[in-house]
Amino acid sequence: MSTALVILAAGKGTRMKSDLPKVVHPIAHAPMLVHAMRTGATLDPDRTIIVAGHGADLVAKAARDFDETVEIVLQDEQNGTADAVDQARDALSDFEGDVVVLYGDTPFLQPETLEKMLAARVNYDLVVLGFEAADPARYGRLVVKDGSLEKIVEFKDASDAERDLTLCNSGLIACDAKLLFELIAQVSDNNASGEYYLTDIVELARAGGHSATAVTCDESETLGVNSRADLATADAVFQNRARAELLENGVTLMDPDTVYLAFDTYIGRDTLVEPNVVFGPGVTVESGATLRAFSHLEGCHVSRGAIVGPYARLRPGAELSEDVRIGNFVEIKNAVIAEGAKVNHLSYIGDATIGAESNIGAGTITCNYDGVMKHQTTIGKGVFVGSNTMLVAPVTLGDESMTASGSVITKNVEDGALGISRAPMEIKPGWARKLFKVLRLKKSKQDKGQN
Numbered sequence: 008m009s010t011a012l013v014i015l016a017a018g019k020g021t022r023m024k025s026d027l028p029k030v031v032h033p034i035a036h037a038p039m040l041v042h043a044m045r046t047g048a049t050l051d052p053d054r055t056i057i058v059a060g061h062g063a064d065l066v067a068k069a070a071r072d073f074d075e076t077v078e079i080v081l082q083d084e085q086n087g088t089a090d091a092v093d094q095a096r097d098a099l100s101d102f103e104g105d106v107v108v109l110y111g112d113t114p115f116l117q118p119e120t121l122e123k124m125l126a127a128r129v130n131y132d133l134v135v136l137g138f139e140a141a142d143p144a145r146y147g148r149l150v151v152k153d154g155s156l157e158k159i160v161e162f163k164d165a166s167d168a169e170r171d172l173t174l175c176n177s178g179l180i181a182c183d184a185k186l187l188f189e190l191i192a193q194v195s196d197n198n199a200s201g202e203y204y205l206t207d208i209v210e211l212a213r214a215g216g217h218s219a220t221a222v223t224c225d226e227s228e229t230l231g232v233n234s235r236a237d238l239a240t241a242d243a244v245f246q247n248r249a250r251a252e253l254l255e256n257g258v259t260l261m262d263p264d265t266v267y268l269a270f271d272t273y274i275g276r277d278t279l280v281e282p283n284v285v286f287g288p289g290v291t292v293e294s295g296a297t298l299r300a301f302s303h304l305e306g307c308h309v310s311r312g313a314i315v316g317p318y319a320r321l322r323p324g325a326e327l328s329e330d331v332r333i334g335n336f337v338e339i340k341n342a343v344i345a346e347g348a349k350v351n352h353l354s355y356i357g358d359a360t361i362g363a364e365s366n367i368g369a370g371t372i373t374c375n376y377d378g379v380m381k382h383q384t385t386i387g388k389g390v391f392v393g394s395n396t397m398l399v400a401p402v403t404l405g406d407e408s409m410t411a412s413g414s415v416i417t418k419n420v421e422d423g424a425l426g427i428s429r430a431p432m433e434i435k436p437g438w439a440r441k442l443f444k445v446l447r448l449k450k451s452k453q454d455k456g457q458n
Contacts, residue, residue, distance in 0.1 A: 009104030010125070011184065012047045013095045016040050016070075016111030017060025017082040022234040028062030030111035031069045032238055035245045036288045037270040038069040039232055042114030042245075045270075047107070048074070049118035050125070054102060056095045057111070058082050066111075087202030088178065089194040096188050106184045108205070112232045114241060116179070120224040124181045132186060132217040135159065135209060136179040138226045146175035147206055149221050156219040159206035163199035174221070176206060177229040186217065245270070253280075281317070289323065307339075328363075342373075345388070357381075358400065362388035368412065370395040387422070 020029025030040035040057075047055065055074060059066040060082045067079045080094045092108055099106065105128055107121065120136065127134045135156055137149045145162040148169050159176050160169045182190075190208035198204060209219050232241050249272070250263045257276030260266050265282045272286045275294030284298050287305025292298065296309050299316030306323030309315060312330040319333050324341030327333065331344045334351035342356045345363040350356055352369035358381050359373045371392050373384040382400035386392070390404050393412035404410065405422035413429055420426035 008125075008128075009053045009102070010050050011054040011056065011099055011102055011104060011106050012044075012050070012052045012109060013056045013058065013092055013099075013106055014040070014043055014047065014109045014111050015058050015088065015091045016066050017058050017063075017085065017091055018112065019061035019085075020112070020233065023238070024235065028059075028066050029232065031062070031065050032232070034114055034232075034238070034242050035249070035268060035270040037073075039114045039238075039241070040066065040069055040111040041073045042270065043109050043111050043116065044070065044073050044077075046116045046118055046121065047109055050107065050121055052107075053104065054078065054099070056080055056098055058091050058094050060085060060091075087196070087200070088205035089191050089203035089207065092205055093188070093191050093203075096191075099184050099188070102184050104184060105181055106187050107181045108179060110178055110231070113177070113179075113229060114232065115230050115244060116228050117224070120222075120228060123222050123224075124179070127220055127222050128181050128183075130218075131220040132183065133209060133212045133219040134181040135219065135221045136177040136229075137174050137221040137223050138177055138229050139173055139223065140175040140226055143170070143173050143175055148172040149174045149176055151221055154220065155213075156209055156221045157213060158210040161198065161200070161204060161206060174223070177224070178205070180205065180208075182208075186212070190215075275311075284316075290321075322357075356384075359384040359386065361386045362390060362406065364388060365390040365392070367392045368394035368396060372397055374399045 016030040018029050023029050023032065031038040034042060055077045057070045057077055057079050059079055063081055070077045078098055080098055082091045082094045105125065124134045124136055140146055147159050147161045148165055149159055150157045150169065151174060190211045193211050194203045194207045196203050212219050230241060230244060232238050246268060249268045250260060250266060253274055254260060258274050259279045262282035266280055267285045269286045269288045271288055272290050274292045277294050278292055278296045280298045281300040283301045285303045289306040290304045292309040293311040295311045297314045302316035302319045304321045307321040307325035309327045310329045313327045315321065315333045318335045320338045322340035325339040326343040328344060328346045330347045332349040332351055333339060336353045337350050338355045340357040342359040344361045347364045348361045350367040354367055354371040356373050358375040365386055365388065374397055375381050375384065384398050384400045385403040387404055387406035389407045391409045393410045393414065395413045396410045397415040399415065399417045402416055403419045405420055407423050408420045409425045410416055411425060411427035414426060415428045416426050
């Protein structure tokens with residue numbers, strides 16, 4: 008059976024107090040819309056349609072950055088959820104199969120739940136996802152009788168008896184595409200809000216002789232985001248789940264609550280992560296690595312046995328091979344560090360390659376940017392770079408070469424050679440005492456003047 012996703016992402020989200028559309032606000036460095044899309048993608052859908060409205064260009068960009076094949080349709084006026092889904096009518100006019108309706112501001116739905124909904128579609132024409140609410144509050148209620156879903160009642164329109172129900176509506180549905188749009192065409196706005204409710208299709212389906220049922224999930228999966236406080240809560244939920252999954256998969260987190268993960272962070276088993284490590288998007292860490300405290304990683308790959316930090320920064324394009332050592336206050340950007348190489352102290356390595364077993368001394372800088380263009384530094388195998396070396400790119404250090412400490416290297420250094428560039432040193436006997444005497448006299452005069 009073919010499947011199409013329709014993801015509703017048209018809301019402005021006024022409670023967010025933001026110029027941005029609600030669904031592009033990030034959770035773990037990814038727009039919340041992307042979290043919904045990623046779960047939906049586990050169904051391997053034939054079509055994915057995003058219903059955008061406020062800030063449609065930003066919503067479309069966020070969606071296409073994740074999946075360039077998505078289709079974008081517009082809901083110009085916010086007239087309710089049935090109207091939102093109806094905007095996909097033309098796009099799905101020739102589609103035969105099931106439509107699953109998701110929400111871009113509901114980021115924590117699990118793949119198993121979607122599979123359960125589609126499994127229920129085998130026996131029912133319409134499937135709605137519900138949950139038992141600890142505090143039903145103002146959620147819509149699911150009215151179920153003898154296992155069949157009779158109707159969904161919005162809180163504003165519910166009777167006292169219906170408000171006592173605790174089985175609540177998540178908003179998600181699965182239905183045959185043709186039937187879905189037939190039902191939506193019958194929805195009216197005759198309700199307390201004057202909107203076209205998607206929830207009305209349940210009662211319309213039953214009146215037309217079609218079957219409906221509700222499947223349930225844990226309430227935590229239905230967490231919606233409507234405010235900055237909700238966004239913070241959602242991010243905390245994501246972090247707790249992601250940390251628990253890492254621990255379950257054999258990663259050691261010395262202080263889990265202080266480790267911040269991105270939506271796509273991958274860490275292999277037997278890796279040790281010390282406190283206060285932050286992961287941006289696009290990080291892969293292989294098994295058996297060590298990430299020391301207060302390090303920041305983004306868009307990088309760390310191989311088996313590598314040690315990073317403390318206080319290290321790996322920026323996009325950093326590629327660390329096996330058993331590499333990156334020490335404290337070292338920044339790596341768009342650079343490949345080969346097996347066993349070491350950059351241990353206070354260095355910047357950008358737009359560079361470093362060969363196996365090379366050692367980069369403290370204070371080394373690859374001067375890669377001339378104010379207009381970036382240039383490459385190439386360091387061979389077994390190279391020793393002396394402390395406080397400036398490598399003015401483009402420049403190459405050959406295999407087993409060396410630079411003297413304090414050098415400014417502007418020319419290539421051949422294999423096995425020593426590169427040295429220093430101003431001549433002079434020693435002036437007695438000058439230190441004379442200079443201090445002059446300085447102290449000057450300071451004494453300044454202190455008297457202040458008094």
